[in-house]
Amino acid sequence: MAMLHAKSLLGEHGWQKNVRLSVENGKIANLETGVSPAPDDECHAVIVPSMPNLHSHAFQRAMAGLAEMRSTGSDSFWSWRTNMYHFALSMTPDDVEAVASQLYMEMLEAGFSRVGEFHYLHHDRDGTPFANIGEMADRVASAAASTGIDLTLLPVFYAHAGFGGTAPSEGQRRFINSVEQFEKLIAACNATAQNHDGMIVGVAPHSLRAATPDELARVTKMVGSNPIHIHIAEQLLEVNDCINWSGQRPVEWLLDHADLSNQWCLVHATHMTEDETIRMARAGAIAGLCPITEGNLGDGTFPAETFLANGGLFGIGSDSNVQISIPSELRQLEYSQRLHHNSRNAIANVSSSTGRTIFDHALKGGARALATDYGIAAGKTANFVSLDTSEASYLSGDHILDAWIFAETIKVDDVWVRGRKVVTQGRHIARGQIAPKFQQTMKNLLAK
Known part of the structure; x- marks a missing residue:
């Protein structure tokens, strides 16, 4: 069993302070909040879901x-x-x-x-x-x-x-x-x-x-x-060709001829009418952006505002x-979205x-x-990330995510998948073996 401690952790119910989590057999076995680290705990400033x-x-x-x-x-x-x-x-x-x-x-x-x-x-x-x-x-x-x-x-x-x-x-x-x-x-x-x-x-x-x-x-x-994914309405030529073939736009055709649900992921779905966007959202199909x-x-540009307003998931x-x-x-x-709507903070x-x-x-x-679980909670798969906040240690809560996404003053530090640490201090544990093989492969491909 591995024991970790985070000063801040983004869990199922929001940000939590001073969290100990135990990992066993690839799962999060337990979470304790408001506790100090034990002497042998692996300590981190911030942990968020991967x-x-x-x-x-x-x-x-x-x-x-x-x-x-x-x-x-x-x-x-x-x-x-x-x-x-x-x-x-x-x-x-x-x-x-x-x-x-x-x-x-x-x-x-x-x-x-x-x-x-x-x-x-x-x-x-x-x-x-x-x-x-x-x-x-x-x-x-x-x-x-x-x-x-x-x-x-x-x-x-x-x-x-x-x-x-x-x-x-x-x-x-x-x-x-x-x-x-x-x-x-x-x-x-x-x-x-x-x-x-x-x-x-x-x-x-x-x-x-x-x-x-x-x-x-x-x-x-x-x-x-199990999941069903499909490319759809990515390009205007595709939309026009679909209309010439069927009399309908691609997403419109799929909505009328397939049993769309949250089993489906419609990848891109860029070129949709307002009606298509609303119907896709209400059908539960995921937008793969x-x-x-x-x-x-x-x-x-994907019509995110209308899609999200109607309960869509992406x-x-x-x-x-x-x-x-x-x-x-x-x-x-x-x-x-900001460029399309001429506004700031368009999705929030x-x-x-x-x-x-x-x-x-x-x-x-x-x-x-x-078709997987997500988030950090007891019983969930132990997939999570620690963030290096050393350049922005003054931040807390959602400002951490804002700084990571919009300023990139925060970086990925360590990464765990199924409880196994595969990235340490931003570097994959097998980079020394994988990268040289890739470099040689690329040289060979470009020489053809």
Whole structure:
């Protein structure tokens, strides 16, 4: 049993002072408040819950910083996607594992403790399935296990290049499965999960353009009550193409043809009407927001004010993994609303801390989207973060979160996942082994 003491701790019912917590078998066994540390306690100034990262494409970490050159024409999501396909087609299973390990290490150092891996790089470089159809998924699971991050694996069903069952392009050959192949992939992923503590297997129909209505209905039934994630309404071209195909906008179509609930996470959902936004919120579907990527790709601004006013839940993800940062994701979200509404403190309620408001929302919505518990309380999974407040020791309560998110004068110090400390003083315990392998992998990829 490990014993820790925090001068301040953000628990289920708010900030608590002088807290001792005991950790046993990956769970928080007990919390005592208003007590002094025992001689052998590990002492920290501030402890807060760790954050779920609900949307990641691990292999795209290899592109970080390599897609910022303007082409001869106008750049867009679609020109960026061409570059992404180049990397996707060149990576071996060893490459994917090395890149995913680097990424998951960085996520842990940032204060994330579980990742929702929206995994669609399934086959060999020529598009042929591996002898083990779950080979690439196994490499992702291995990267998660070796770094210590919890994993909600979301195998992606991808069958078409466009709405109405358009044949896939050559650049998509590593993603494509029939429904029958995909069912075998889900079975392989479930078998892998049996050997990884805390691993959850959901499903991710890539988008409405990548799956026909019949395929969507079939694949979403393959995981029981586990998470269902889908890209939706990220780009205006996608919205227009969906209208041309069905007469409806993407979120509108999904609301009318799928049984949306809090089992679903709609990733991006950027371009919605007010009616779609209200209906999505009331259906309980989680908004999977990736503010840094959405800004990087020029996607647009999520209608957060209307969504939250109608009881909607959101979580955050790092998507293309161009930057891994909890404060930056949350700050970008809030600033996008300030720019859109020409106001300050756009998401917070009256007399509430903006940092605390968006942190709490992302914590709750992200956990729901990844089918995990959250928060610091007896019986909960021992996933939490200590913060280095040495540069702002004068702060207390919600001002700590405000300073972390908006000023970044506060940093992540230590991180625990299932009671195991995997980050110490901001550095992952295996960084010395993981980072050099990633560096060599990147050199090899760029030489191809």
